[in-house]
Amino acid sequence: MNIKNSHLIGAGIGIGAATLWASRRPPVSLRGQVVLITGGSRGLGLALARKFGHLGCRLAICARTEDQLTSAANGLRAHGFEVLAIPCDVSKRDQVDAMVSQIRQHFGTIDILVSNAGEMLVAPLENTTHADMERAMDVMFWGVVNLTLAVLPEMQARGAGRIAAVTSIGGKVSVPHLIAYSCAKSAAVAFCEGLRAEMASSGISVTTIVPGLMRTGSPVNASFKGNYSKEAAWFSVAATTPVLSMDADRAAAQIVDAIRCGVAEKVLSTPANLLTRVQGLVPGLVPNLMSLVASMLPSPTPDKSTSIRGLEIVRRHGRVLKYLTAASRDAGRHLNQAI
Numbered sequence: 001m002n003i004k005n006s007h008l009i010g011a012g013i014g015i016g017a018a019t020l021w022a023s024r025r026p027p028v029s030l031r032g033q034v035v036l037i038t039g040g041s042r043g044l045g046l047a048l049a050r051k052f053g054h055l056g057c058r059l060a061i062c063a064r065t066e067d068q069l070t071s072a073a074n075g076l077r078a079h080g081f082e083v084l085a086i087p088c089d090v091s092k093r094d095q096v097d098a099m100v101s102q103i104r105q106h107f108g109t110i111d112i113l114v115s116n117a118g119e120m121l122v123a124p125l126e127n128t129t130h131a132d133m134e135r136a137m138d139v140m141f142w143g144v145v146n147l148t149l150a151v152l153p154e155m156q157a158r159g160a161g162r163i164a165a166v167t168s169i170g171g172k173v174s175v176p177h178l179i180a181y182s183c184a185k186s187a188a189v190a191f192c193e194g195l196r197a198e199m200a201s202s203g204i205s206v207t208t209i210v211p212g213l214m215r216t217g218s219p220v221n222a223s224f225k226g227n228y229s230k231e232a233a234w235f236s237v238a239a240t241t242p243v244l245s246m247d248a249d250r251a252a253a254q255i256v257d258a259i260r261c262g263v264a265e266k267v268l269s270t271p272a273n274l275l276t277r278v279q280g281l282v283p284g285l286v287p288n289l290m291s292l293v294a295s296m297l298p299s300p301t302p303d304k305s306t307s308i309r310g311l312e313i314v315r316r317h318g319r320v321l322k323y324l325t326a327a328s329r330d331a332g333r334h335l336n337q338a339i
Contacts, residue, residue, distance in 0.1 A: 027260040031056030034107040036100075038062050038090050038147060039117035041072040042336040043216040044166065047252035048114060053081035055256070060103045060110070062088040063117070072336050090117045090143035091135075100150040109158075110151050112259065115144040115165040115188075120218060121180050121307070122235045123225035126300035132225075132307075133180045140184035144191060152204075159203035164259045165192045166209045169272040173279050173286050176294035177231065196264055205262035209255050212272030213238055213245035217337035220311040228306075230298035232313045244271055248335060 035052045039045040040061025049059050049072070059081055063069045066087045073085035084106050088099045103110055119139050121132055144165045155161030170178055171185030189208055196206035219236040238244055246269040258266035267273045279286045 027257065029056075030112070030260060032058065033111035034058045034060060034103070034109055035112040035114060036060040036062070036103060036110050036147070036151070037114045037116055038088075038143065041065060041068040041085075042221075043218055044211075044214060044248055044252060044335075045114075045116040046072050046075075046335050047216070047248045048116065048255060049076055049081075049083075050079070051249075051252045051256045052112075053079060053083075057112070058082045058084075058107055060084045060086065060107065062086045062090070062099055064089050068336060075336070090115070090146055091138035093146050096143075096146040096150050100147075104154075109154065111160070112162040113147055113151050113164070114255075114259070115147050115163075117143050118166070118168075119181075120178075120222035121225065122177055122222055122231045123180075123307075124177055124298070124300035125179055127226035127304050128180055129304055133183065136180040136184040137187065140181070141187040141191070144188045148191075148195065155204050156202055161204045162207070162259055162262070163192075163195070163199075163204060164207040164209055164255070166211065166255070167192070169210055169212045169267070169269075169275060172210060172267075173275050173290070176290055177235075177297050193264075205259075207259050207263055208265045209258065210265060210267040210272065210276070211246070211251060212267075212269035212275075213241075214248050214251050214268070215240055215245050216248045217333070217335055220309070220314065220337055222310045223307045224310065224313060225304070225307050226301045227298040228308045229313055229316075232310055234297060236310070245269070 030052065035057045037045050037049050037052070037059070040049050040059075041063035045061070045063070049061055053059055053076055059076060061069065061072060061076075061083065062085070063072075064087065069085045069087060073083045076083045084103060086099045086102055088095045090096055100110065117139060119136065121128070121136065123132070148163060151161070151163070155163075165188050167188045168181070168185040169175075170182035171189040174182040174186070189210070192206055192208040196208070199206055219232065219239055222235065224231045224235075251268050254268060255266060267276055275286060
């Protein structure tokens with residue numbers, strides 16, 4: 001690296017650090033505020049609900065699976081938190097509008113929105129269908145849009161509010177065998193960044209959350225296609241290896257702090273931070289590195305229709321996969337995942 005390039009990199013890092021510092025506001029008390037968390041029945045969403053509850057927030061959580069939602073709500077109430085739990089598919093505008101109306105009737109307002117609901121499909125592109133791509137966009141892009149547009153007018157009228165979306169490092173760096181997921185998260189990143197710019201003078205803060213891999217127990221609820229047992233094996237190992245993944249409770253604490261301080265973007269985990277910085281400085285390098293990763297992943301199969309949930313794969317393939325997913329399942333027990 002020559003001196004000129006090192007100076008440019010140093011200047012870029014300095015400007016980035018100054019911008020981040022300027023965008024950070026002093027943390028404020030959230031006691032008594034109403035926070036709506038989508039995908040709040042398990043995993044990171046449940047960890048976030050616990051963190052907001054400990055700060056004195058009143059909680060509204062939603063998810064599609066009613067049994068898990070009820071279990072999560074009962075657990076939160078056992079901690080003394082005030083909780084409203086509403087079944088909702090965030091990809092459906094009518095369900096979102098009905099839920100927001102119900103929350104307002106119960107609590108009077110929504111002060112904080114955390115769009116966290118997501119779905120994970122692990123598959124080579126050859127085993128990914130148009131319907132798979134559409135479903136990913138429906139949940140992880142349109143779900144964010146649907147919720148935001150439902151709560152935004154009231155926040156604008158008050159001149160106050162906080163909106164955050166949990167996107168992914170896949171929204172910054174497209175990951176092989178996670179293309180549908182990465183595309184949806186990338187669209188969500190763009191929406192949140194544009195929304196923050198347009199809301200800058202309105203009193204509404206918008207925070208883009210960019211997690212890397214987290215230990216939430218999510219592999220059991222992910223869907224796998226192609227050579228599904230091998231896909232489940234590599235993904236489960238990556239999602240639970242301490243060097244590559246982050247503890248969910250630690251991630252939740254950092255996310256809540258970022259929302260309180262109104263930062264523009266919060267990237268979680270050392271590997272995710274490293275990837276985003278390398279991508280920014282040397283844009284062609286990361287895709288080339290990802291091509292090496294892709295070469296080591298399982299080959300596609302002719303079957304494009306069969307999709308199998310992680311929990312079913314664990315049950316089918318016995319001791320080896322159970323051993324590989326042990327750490328994930330331990331995290332899942334703490335975060336209401338089906339194990």
